[in-house]
Amino acid sequence: MRNGAVVLSGFGAGLNALDSWARYKxxxxxxxxxxxxxxxxxxxxxxxxxxxxxxxEMVQDSKGRIVLLTNHxxxxxxxxxxxxxxxxxxxxxxxxxxxxxLNVEGGEDFLYITDNNRHEVIKTTIDGKxxxxxxxxxxxxxxxxxxxxxxTETAIAENGDIYVADGYGLQYxxxxxxxxxxxxxxxxxxxxxxxxxxxxxxxxxxRDPENPxxxxxxxxxxxxxxxxxxxxxxxxxxxxxxxxCRPVIHRKNVYLATIWSGEGGEGTGFISILDxxxxxISAPGGITPxxxxxxxxxxxxxxxxxxxxxxxxxxxxxxxxxxxxxSGQTYPIKLYxx
Amino acid sequence: MKPLPALFLLSxxxxxxxxxxxxxxxxxGMIFQLASPQCRVDSVLFVNSALLSLELxxxxxxxxxxxNGEDVSLNSRLYTGPIRVSTSGAIHAxxxxxxxxxxEIVSRQVRKISAAALNxxxxxxxxxxxxxxxxxxxxxxDLQKGSAAFRNGNYxxxxxxxxxxxxxxxxxxxxxxxxxxxxxxxxxxxxxxPRSAEVFVDGKLxxxxxxxxxxxxxxxxxxxxxxxxxxxxxxxxxxxxxxxxSIPDWHPGKGTPPWFxxxxxxxx
Numbered sequence: 001m002r003n004g005a006v007v008l009s010g011f012g013a014g015l016n017a018l019d020s021w022a023r024y025k026x027x028x029x030x031x032x033x034x035x036x037x038x039x040x041x042x043x044x045x046x047x048x049x050x051x052x053x054x055x056x057e058m059v060q061d062s063k064g065r066i067v068l069l070t071n072h073x074x075x076x077x078x079x080x081x082x083x084x085x086x087x088x089x090x091x092x093x094x095x096x097x098x099x100x101x102l103n104v105e106g107g108e109d110f111l112y113i114t115d116n117n118r119h120e121v122i123k124t125t126i127d128g129k130x131x132x133x134x135x136x137x138x139x140x141x142x143x144x145x146x147x148x149x150x151x152t153e154t155a156i157a158e159n160g161d162i163y164v165a166d167g168y169g170l171q172y173x174x175x176x177x178x179x180x181x182x183x184x185x186x187x188x189x190x191x192x193x194x195x196x197x198x199x200x201x202x203x204x205x206x207r208d209p210e211n212p213x214x215x216x217x218x219x220x221x222x223x224x225x226x227x228x229x230x231x232x233x234x235x236x237x238x239x240x241x242x243x244x245c246r247p248v249i250h251r252k253n254v255y256l257a258t259i260w261s262g263e264g265g266e267g268t269g270f271i272s273i274l275d276x277x278x279x280x281i282s283a284p285g286g287i288t289p290x291x292x293x294x295x296x297x298x299x300x301x302x303x304x305x306x307x308x309x310x311x312x313x314x315x316x317x318x319x320x321x322x323x324x325x326x327s328g329q330t331y332p333i334k335l336y337x338x
Numbered sequence: 339m340k341p342l343p344a345l346f347l348l349s350x351x352x353x354x355x356x357x358x359x360x361x362x363x364x365x366x367g368m369i370f371q372l373a374s375p376q377c378r379v380d381s382v383l384f385v386n387s388a389l390l391s392l393e394l395x396x397x398x399x400x401x402x403x404x405x406n407g408e409d410v411s412l413n414s415r416l417y418t419g420p421i422r423v424s425t426s427g428a429i430h431a432x433x434x435x436x437x438x439x440x441x442e443i444v445s446r447q448v449r450k451i452s453a454a455a456l457n458x459x460x461x462x463x464x465x466x467x468x469x470x471x472x473x474x475x476x477x478x479x480d481l482q483k484g485s486a487a488f489r490n491g492n493y494x495x496x497x498x499x500x501x502x503x504x505x506x507x508x509x510x511x512x513x514x515x516x517x518x519x520x521x522x523x524x525x526x527x528x529x530x531x532p533r534s535a536e537v538f539v540d541g542k543l544x545x546x547x548x549x550x551x552x553x554x555x556x557x558x559x560x561x562x563x564x565x566x567x568x569x570x571x572x573x574x575x576x577x578x579x580x581x582x583x584s585i586p587d588w589h590p591g592k593g594t595p596p597w598f599x600x601x602x603x604x605x606x
């Protein structure tokens with residue numbers, strides 16, 4: 001593994017030499033208003049007791065706790081304090097645990113988990129009690145069999161409507177009401193602007209409360225696409241060289257784990273942060289973002305800090321937690337805003 | 339630059355070279371490594387010359403390079419701007435920074451070729467797989483090189499066939515001294531080097547080369563496979579590529595036919 005030093009250090013909380021610890025903690029990554037110090041050992045656990053495979057996604061709950069979803073069925077959900085102390089684990093029934101979205105409904109936190117292997121979306125309470133399952137959407141008429149449907153992400157609208165991105169399947173976006181009744185299907189695999197090549201992530205962009213809309217990643221094409229809530233294509237944000245996983249809205253910014261960069265080589269990830277004008281303003285681990293004639297110059301990795309970032313969680317103190325796919329079964333990396 | 343060895347290992351983005359030199363001179367405790375510089379070439383295959391550029395857009399990075407096959411160290415030549423290359427060879431480059439470990443070495447091969455086959459008509463049998471058709475048979479002589487990201491663009495022809503016959507008809511009779519297959523080896527994607535290739539000029543067997551079976555996973559690499567030909571002259575050149583009947587036992591795809599990927603056939 002190319003960045004073996006980094007991956008290994010992610011395993012061994014407290015095993016690094018002190019000078020090493022001090023040295024890398026001085027490194028500041030990112031650009032402009034969004035710069036960070038790095039904690040490689042945040043959340044590192046004894047893998048014999050609390051193993052992870054891919055760390056797919058993370059969210060912060062209403063109590064301020066950090067919730068991590070992994071596809072290891074010994075403990076699919078690990079709940080940490082912000083400082084990285086393990087508080088609780090649950091979940092053994094999600095072999096393809098991939099997408100994790102938190103929604104507050106009637107004052108209570110609920111989680112929406114997409115499972116690649118089960119070909120369904122599972123809604124649970126914050127402590128793991130299943131309250132609803134959205135099965136493979138046969139009713140849509142788009143699918144012949146469950147294995148064509150490999151959901152990767154969900155987004156929940158203000159009214160409780162559920163959007164599911166079938167990012168590893170036929171690339172449709174499925175729009176349900178809060179009771180799980182299918183209302184609309186749009187997107188799909190294809191070449192057009194309203195079509196996708198890996199519709200991996202989706203979120204509700206409610207930064208303008210009068211005009212909420214959807215942001216959906218077109219990962220293999222390095223694009224972030226904006227749609228209306230009823231599935232009409234609006235516009236595209238080009239992020240050449242950035243293979244973006246899912247958009248996460250925090251305050252006025254969009255954060256996107258970028259799993260590969262450049263020509264898409266292994267181990268080339270970084271983090272992308274957009275401002276309100278959809279401009280890439282900071283790329284922790286990547287090169288300095290530069291625009292020429294309004295177009296972003298192709299991005300690529302500058303420092304081998306991340307291997308394959310798959311999601312970024314932004315906490316209430318504006319610090320980041322980066323969950324990684326296929327990165328030596330390492331635990332998340334925390335970035336402290338400076 | 340050094341003359342070409344018989345087998346080229348073309349590791350476009352990253353090589354696997356370990357970080358060796360300079361560590362003793364670095365402050366202790368350094369753990370982050372620079373990414374490899376981006377390397378761009380206007381034409382990997384060229385008739386006159388190629389322009390090669392290197393970049394790692396990060397403050398205080400210095401890129402150094404060699405063109406004689408040696409590893410890149412802090413003593414190697416400093417990159418200050420695009421490099422004009424007019425002979426076949428390789429550039430090896432690496433990024434350095436006072437606060438970070440040096441990057442891995444990125445290597446890029448460029449190859450000067452003759453214009454002999456540029457106007458040839460080309461026939462390929464069997465047809466390539468519909469997922470990897472290249473840009474038609476003529477794309478084998480258009481000097482447009484594919485990258486290791488083999489799904490990008492219509493550069494690569496992919497086959498799952500015991501033998502692949504490629505026939506060139508030159509516009510006039512020309513001397514033929516060396517035939518080169520520009521191929522992809524990417525075992526992780528079930529793409530393997532062929533077992534052998536024979537060259538016929540005007541129907542007469544004039545050259546043959548065998549390659550060993552793959553024994554380990556290896557990394558993705560662009561390769562030039564050379565088939566020396568006893569100096570001859572002719573107007574039709576046929577290359578018969580023989581592939582291995584199945585993927586070797588050490589590989590997860592064992593027992594199934596390997597893929598053969600080719601993007602250019604070069605005649606010198």
